[in-house]
Amino acid sequence: MARQPNRSDAIFASIRRAIIEQALKPGTKLPEDQIGEAYGVSRTGVRNALVRLTSEGLVEMRPNRGAAVAQPTLEEARDAFDIRRFLESEVVRRLCQRMSKDAIDALEAHVREEERALRGASARSIRLAGEFHILMAELTTSKTLTDYVSRSVSRCSLILAQYGRPHSAECGVDEHREIIEALVSQDSEKAMRLMDDHLGSVSARALLKPDSPEPDIAAILSSYAEG
Amino acid sequence: MARQPNRSDAIFASIRRAIIEQALKPGTKLPEDQIGEAYGVSRTGVRNALVRLTSEGLVEMRPNRGAAVAQPTLEEARDAFDIRRFLESEVVRRLCQRMSKDAIDALEAHVREEERALRGASARSIRLAGEFHILMAELTTSKTLTDYVSRSVSRCSLILAQYGRPHSAECGVDEHREIIEALVSQDSEKAMRLMDDHLGSVSARALLKPDSPEPDIAAILSSYAEG
DNA sequence: TGGGATTTGTTCGTATGTATT
DNA sequence: GAATACATACGAACAAATCCC
Numbered sequence: 366m367a368r369q370p371n372r373s374d375a376i377f378a379s380i381r382r383a384i385i386e387q388a389l390k391p392g393t394k395l396p397e398d399q400i401g402e403a404y405g406v407s408r409t410g411v412r413n414a415l416v417r418l419t420s421e422g423l424v425e426m427r428p429n430r431g432a433a434v435a436q437p438t439l440e441e442a443r444d445a446f447d448i449r450r451f452l453e454s455e456v457v458r459r460l461c462q463r464m465s466k467d468a469i470d471a472l473e474a475h476v477r478e479e480e481r482a483l484r485g486a487s488a489r490s491i492r493l494a495g496e497f498h499i500l501m502a503e504l505t506t507s508k509t510l511t512d513y514v515s516r517s518v519s520r521c522s523l524i525l526a527q528y529g530r531p532h533s534a535e536c537g538v539d540e541h542r543e544i545i546e547a548l549v550s551q552d553s554e555k556a557m558r559l560m561d562d563h564l565g566s567v568s569a570r571a572l573l574k575p576d577s578p579e580p581d582i583a584a585i586l587s588s589y590a591e592g
Numbered sequence: 593m594a595r596q597p598n599r600s601d602a603i604f605a606s607i608r609r610a611i612i613e614q615a616l617k618p619g620t621k622l623p624e625d626q627i628g629e630a631y632g633v634s635r636t637g638v639r640n641a642l643v644r645l646t647s648e649g650l651v652e653m654r655p656n657r658g659a660a661v662a663q664p665t666l667e668e669a670r671d672a673f674d675i676r677r678f679l680e681s682e683v684v685r686r687l688c689q690r691m692s693k694d695a696i697d698a699l700e701a702h703v704r705e706e707e708r709a710l711r712g713a714s715a716r717s718i719r720l721a722g723e724f725h726i727l728m729a730e731l732t733t734s735k736t737l738t739d740y741v742s743r744s745v746s747r748c749s750l751i752l753a754q755y756g757r758p759h760s761a762e763c764g765v766d767e768h769r770e771i772i773e774a775l776v777s778q779d780s781e782k783a784m785r786l787m788d789d790h791l792g793s794v795s796a797r798a799l800l801k802p803d804s805p806e807p808d809i810a811a812i813l814s815s816y817a818e819g
Numbered sequence: 820t821g822g823g824a825t826t827t828g829t830t831c832g833t834a835t836g837t838a839t840t
Numbered sequence: 841g842a843a844t845a846c847a848t849a850c851g852a853a854c855a856a857a858t859c860c861c
Binding site for chain 2: 851858
Binding site: 409412413416417420421422428441444445447448451455507508509510512513517520 | 598636639640643644647648649668671672674675678682734735736737739740744747
């Protein structure tokens with residue numbers, strides 16, 4: 366009776382992956398009809414999936430105006446990364462308390478997979494980078510923490526799609542390796558610092574870019590007004 | 593155009609309140625038909641509300657078996673409170689950095705309302721106690737933090753309904769007052785400690801109670817077997 | 820084990836609201 | 841400003857699965 370995945374589960378997971386892998390860009394409209402047609406189902410299941418995606422912060426639904434891939438403001442983006450760093454520092458702190466052999470093996474296996482993916486499709490690479498952080502959260506065995514970290518990682522992936530460079534490696538595999546090393550040696554201070562630096566550099570790459578994070582229409586037009 | 597609340601929004605909020613105010617107890621089945629009839633609407637809107645409630649952790653939906661008010665295990669309950677304490681210590685820390693006059697006013701006004709509610713219906717009192725914590729989170733102006741705290745508070749309210757005493761005052765208004773005081777004096781250490789103690793006592797009241805947190809059927813029956 | 824009642828999963832038709840010309 | 845086109849919101853009915861006797 367292994368809870369067979371529901372139909373909306375599949376749609377939810379699929380759209381979520383598409384957003385995280387940057388196939389669906391922020392702002393893209395998500396009409397229920399088209400999606401339903403794409404998956405060969407009716408609009409009902411699509412709606413449920415969209416509702417769940419909205420609660421994850423990946424989709425924005427406006428009454429009577431439909432759903433679209435979310436477009437976090439720059440302020441929301443900074444906020445999301447702030448909280449993510451806060452949450453993941455706790456993850457690292459907890460993991461340092463006691464790292465099991467299995468946990469170490471799982472993390473190292475994941476990093477190896479990340480490394481292999483570097484030579485393949487970038488979409489897969491992007492996804493795996495995020496899943497490394499989710500795996501760490503899961504290893505704390507705290508469901509709540511895992512839930513919040515997972516949401517944060519998803520949201521930050523979306524933010525990278527909106528503000529980051531499309532082809533960035535996004536998450537250095539080497540940095541992941543260093544974090545594991547610190548965890549294994551149970552150096553809590555170092556591990557937390559490494560994680561914070563790691564996320565800091567990811568967010569900096571995304572948010573401090575000078576290239577038009579938010580097209581300021583007024584500014585653009587004013588420069589044309591003088592011409 | 594102040595985004596008029598959707599129909600499912602109303603249902604969502606209503607059921608959420610009913611759960612938080614302990615009118616709907618953990619384990620209560622939530623048949624779509626009955627709920628729809630109660631609100632005078634069809635099952636469609638009800639489903640959306642249930643999906644959202646599920647993602648908040650207040651409701652559990654099992655495929656083909658319907659929805660019911662969630663029943664967190666004792667382990668999940670401890671976990672939820674742990675993370676909540678972690679999150680709210682950050683809320684307090686941030687608020688201590690800079691408390692505006694408006695923020696102080698808002699908090700004090702809320703506490704006064706809580707005090708008034710003490711003499712009224714206990715349901716309202718329970719809800720207000722939780723909303724005090726959500727208000728604090730909002731005052732940090734971090735949407736993400738507010739979202740997670742709000743989820744945590746909801747979940748913990750559900751846990752209190754399941755494991756706590758039904759008539760407990762639940763959240764001491766006095767303790768809320770003390771926290772505000774510490775915030776006003778910007779005593780970060782003290783405020784964080786007070787908040788942690790506050791939540792600790794709430795969770796202890798709920799989770800360390802010796803009276804049948806989880807009815808151990810085997811134990812009960814074995815005592816009868818000897819009679 | 821089996822059958823009937825109940826509930827969910829899904830689809831489709833209609834109405835309402837929004838955006839566009 | 842009005843009318844048209846389009847997408848969503850809502851509701852009713854059918855099909856499938858589960859539960860209970």
